[in-house]
Amino acid sequence: MNELVLAIELAFWQQTLIKVLVAAVLVPTTALIFGIVFLFKVMSWMQSRMGPQEAGPRGLLQLLADGAKFLQKEDIIPDKADRFVFKAAPVVVLASTFLIYVILPAGPDLIISDLPTGIFFAMAVSSLSVIGVLMAGWSSSNKYALMGGLRAGGQLIAYELPLILAVVGVVIQAGSLSMQDIVLAQANGSMLGFSGVGLPFLITQILGFGIFMVAIQAELTQPPFDMPVAESEVVGGFHVEYTGFRFLFFFLAEFATAFAFAAIAATLFLGGWYVPGIDPDSMLANVVGPIALFVKIMVVAFLIFWFRFTYPRFREDQLQRFAWKYLIPLALVNITITGALVVAL
Amino acid sequence: MLTDTPLLLSATTAGESYSDFLRQYLTVGIFALLALAMVAAILGAGALIRPNRPQPGKYITYESGVDPVGEGWPQTQIRYYIFALLFVIFDVEAVFIFPWATRLAGETNLVDSTGGVLAVLSPYGSYGLVKMLLFIFVLALGLVYAWRKKVLRWM
Numbered sequence: 001m002n003e004l005v006l007a008i009e010l011a012f013w014q015q016t017l018i019k020v021l022v023a024a025v026l027v028p029t030t031a032l033i034f035g036i037v038f039l040f041k042v043m044s045w046m047q048s049r050m051g052p053q054e055a056g057p058r059g060l061l062q063l064l065a066d067g068a069k070f071l072q073k074e075d076i077i078p079d080k081a082d083r084f085v086f087k088a089a090p091v092v093v094l095a096s097t098f099l100i101y102v103i104l105p106a107g108p109d110l111i112i113s114d115l116p117t118g119i120f121f122a123m124a125v126s127s128l129s130v131i132g133v134l135m136a137g138w139s140s141s142n143k144y145a146l147m148g149g150l151r152a153g154g155q156l157i158a159y160e161l162p163l164i165l166a167v168v169g170v171v172i173q174a175g176s177l178s179m180q181d182i183v184l185a186q187a188n189g190s191m192l193g194f195s196g197v198g199l200p201f202l203i204t205q206i207l208g209f210g211i212f213m214v215a216i217q218a219e220l221t222q223p224p225f226d227m228p229v230a231e232s233e234v235v236g237g238f239h240v241e242y243t244g245f246r247f248l249f250f251f252l253a254e255f256a257t258a259f260a261f262a263a264i265a266a267t268l269f270l271g272g273w274y275v276p277g278i279d280p281d282s283m284l285a286n287v288v289g290p291i292a293l294f295v296k297i298m299v300v301a302f303l304i305f306w307f308r309f310t311y312p313r314f315r316e317d318q319l320q321r322f323a324w325k326y327l328i329p330l331a332l333v334n335i336t337i338t339g340a341l342v343v344a345l
Numbered sequence: 346m347l348t349d350t351p352l353l354l355s356a357t358t359a360g361e362s363y364s365d366f367l368r369q370y371l372t373v374g375i376f377a378l379l380a381l382a383m384v385a386a387i388l389g390a391g392a393l394i395r396p397n398r399p400q401p402g403k404y405i406t407y408e409s410g411v412d413p414v415g416e417g418w419p420q421t422q423i424r425y426y427i428f429a430l431l432f433v434i435f436d437v438e439a440v441f442i443f444p445w446a447t448r449l450a451g452e453t454n455l456v457d458s459t460g461g462v463l464a465v466l467s468p469y470g471s472y473g474l475v476k477m478l479l480f481i482f483v484l485a486l487g488l489v490y491a492w493r494k495k496v497l498r499w500m
Contacts, residue, residue, distance in 0.1 A: 012368055019372070020379055071391045079404040080417050095380035102376050113372040120443050121373075141417030142406050154425045157432045164439045168446050175451040177443060240407055245391050249384060317498070320425055324497045328435070328488070332481055335442070342450040343474045 019112045023101055031255035035063045037298075038305040039255075046309045066248075073244030078141065081241060085139035090242075090249035092132030097253045099125035100260040105179045107273050107289030108280060118179040119171065122264060123164050126219065129257070130156040133228070136250070137238035148237020151316065152221060152228035158323040159218035159225075165331035166211040169338040170201050170268045183272040187280045197276040202269040207334045209269045211327055213300075216261040217307055218319070220254060224311035225319060259297065262304060266296035427496050431488070438484050445469070445477050 010018070040062060044051030052059035077086055103118045105111040115121050130153055137149015171177060174185035182201075189199025202209050218225040229237040239250045266272060273289030274280055314322070406413045447453065453466040469476075491497055 016372060016375060020375060023376065024379060024383060071387070072395050073391075074396050074398065074403075075388070075391070076403050078406050080406050091381050091384050094384060095377045098376045098380050099373060102373055112376070113369045115369055115373070138418070140406075142413075143408065143417065143419060146418065146421065150421065150423055154423070154428065158425075158428060161432065161435050161439070164436075165442075168439075168442050171443060171446040172449050175449075175453065176447055235407075235409070244395065245387055249387075316424075320428060321497065324428065324431070324488070325492065329485070332485055335446075336478060336481065339446075339449055339474050339477065343471050 023098060023112065027098060027101060027256045028252060030259035031252045032063050034255045034259055034301065035251075036060060038301060042302070042305055043309050046306075070245050070248045075246070076243045078241050080141040082139040082141065085135050086241075087246075089132050089136035089139060090246055090253070092135060093129045093253045094132075094249055096125055096128035096132065097256045097260065099128070100257065100264075103179050104260060104263045105183060105267065105272060105289075106293050107286040108180070108282075109286055110273075110289060111180065114178055114180050116178055118177045119167055119182065119264070119268070120177050122179075122260075123160075123167065126257070126261070127156065127160050129253070133238050136242070140238070140241035142241050144234040144236070144240045145238050148228045148230075148234040148240070151234070152238060154316075155218055155221065155225060155228055155319060158320055159215045159327075162211050162323060162327035162331050163215035163219060165328065165335060166208040166215060167268065168331075168335050169205045169208040172335070172338050172342055173201055173204060179267055179272070183267060183274055184280060186271040187274040198271060198274060200269060200271045205269060205334075205338070207330065208338075209265070211331050211334065212265060212269070213303060213307075214327065216265065217304060218323070220258050220261065220304075222258075222304070222308045224307065224314050226313060227316050227319065230313060258301065258304065262297045262300040263293065265300045266293060270296045270300070272296070427491075431491060431496075434484065434487060438481075441480070442477070445473065449473055449477075 040051045040059065052062040055061040055065040077083055100122050102112045103115055103122050105114065133152045133156070134149050137145045137147075137152065140146070170182060174182040176182060176185070186200055187198045189195070191197075191199055191203065221228045227233065229239070234240070239247055242250065273285065273293045275285070275288050275292045278285050278288055406417055408414070448466065448469055450468050450470075452468060454462045455464040455466060456462055
């Protein structure tokens with residue numbers, strides 16, 4: 001399957017090598033962008049303070065400086081810890097992040113692997129990070145870490161379901177699990193006979209979008225769902241014993257996953273790389289697509305981080321109640337309504 | 346509805362389509378290993394520049410600055426373990442819902458490795474909708490039962 005990439009025939013291993021190199025650069029970069037833009041700049045702006053100013057122009061190089069600092073930190077593993085599991089945990093969390101990027105489309109040809117199971121695969125691998133978090137929490141042999149890990153486990157499985165069920169409405173409308181097909185379904189759709197801008201599923205799946213946004217907030221263990229990593233309760237939770245770059249891997253994975261989830265939300269509900277007026281089969285779409293996707297990701301991410309900086313923390317039982325008594329029944333109602341309308345119309 | 350096109354593929358096209366399929370998931374496997382490679386590379390690079398000055402105090406479990414009490418794996422009451430059981434039920438439901446959702450409306454083309462249409466599968470339509478709604482209803486009944494039995498609360 002020698003695909004034509006930039007008019008050059010490439011063998012499978014060459015394609016894979018390029019994809020691996022691109023992803024190895026892209027994933028940390030997305031984490032850096034989110035860290036700098038949202039965690040530093042938007043957060044300080046929303047909280048009326050300055051934020052980092054010293055490293056580089058307007059403090060833009062602060063995270064790189066932090067990375068260089070973490071690289072020089074001594075690597076400490078507690079005596080009581082289960083060394084193998086302790087070392088493996090960041091790898092599992094990071095692997096989960098990398099695997100989500102496999103199915104993110106940035107253009108008609110710009111996708112690492114357009115799996116036929118696309119979105120289902122993304123939901124499956126994103127839940128792998130729970131195992132990494134539980135591994136970190138358990139292997140640290142620390143009470144805070146254990147409690148944080150268990151909290152994370154309970155939270156992630158509770159919000160996994162609304163996340164998956166919210167996607168079903170989109171799948172019903174697109175008739176496919178493949179991310180590219182979902183983008184094309186939106187590009188080829190029409191609103192009440194007007195097909196000029198396609199049909200972003202945000203319009204028909206507004207309930208699904210709301211559930212999805214709340215659920216990814218919880219999956220990312222961000223405020224207001226940050227009990228697993230609450231500083232004031234469990235001093236950072238599952239990563240309390242991690243130091244240096246091992247700690248930074250969790251941070252990197254969290255922000256890269258935030259980017260990936262924002263990209264999934266942008267693809268499912270806002271039309272992904274599709275720009276109205278540009279033929280989705282043309283070469284131009286490969287050029288404009290990534291830019292359009294990036295803009296949509298930043299819009300979605302602004303919402304995610306806006307919630308993060310604004311709301312106070314939930315209590316653990318409130319969190320569980322919210323998922324099981326509100327979000328999951330709502331998601332089931334959403335599936336029912338979407339199914340009925342799609343069949344009836 | 347299946348048309349009467351034979352579903353058998355010739356040996357060569359079948360081989361190619363399997364190879365495509367396997368390559369897609371080989372890429373997935375490589376990307377899982379990429380995480381390992383990245384961790385190894387960065388920690389390896391860090392090993393060249395980071396200090397290593399072992400002192401016994403550094404390796405004690407952190408417990409707010411005082412010496413740790415008891416062991417690090419205490420028995421804890423997991424107050425929401427029953428949710429995990431419920432989760433399994435609904436997760437299995439999701440496995441059934443996704444294939445159904447792809448074929449509810451719209452026709453699905455069954456294609457071979459070259460993209461040629463072998464058969465056109467008709468949508469499930471209202472028949473499939475009613476069936477799935479019954480399925481969801483039974484599952485929702487389970488959730489309501491758990492709710493009424495006061496399982497969905499802090500125990």
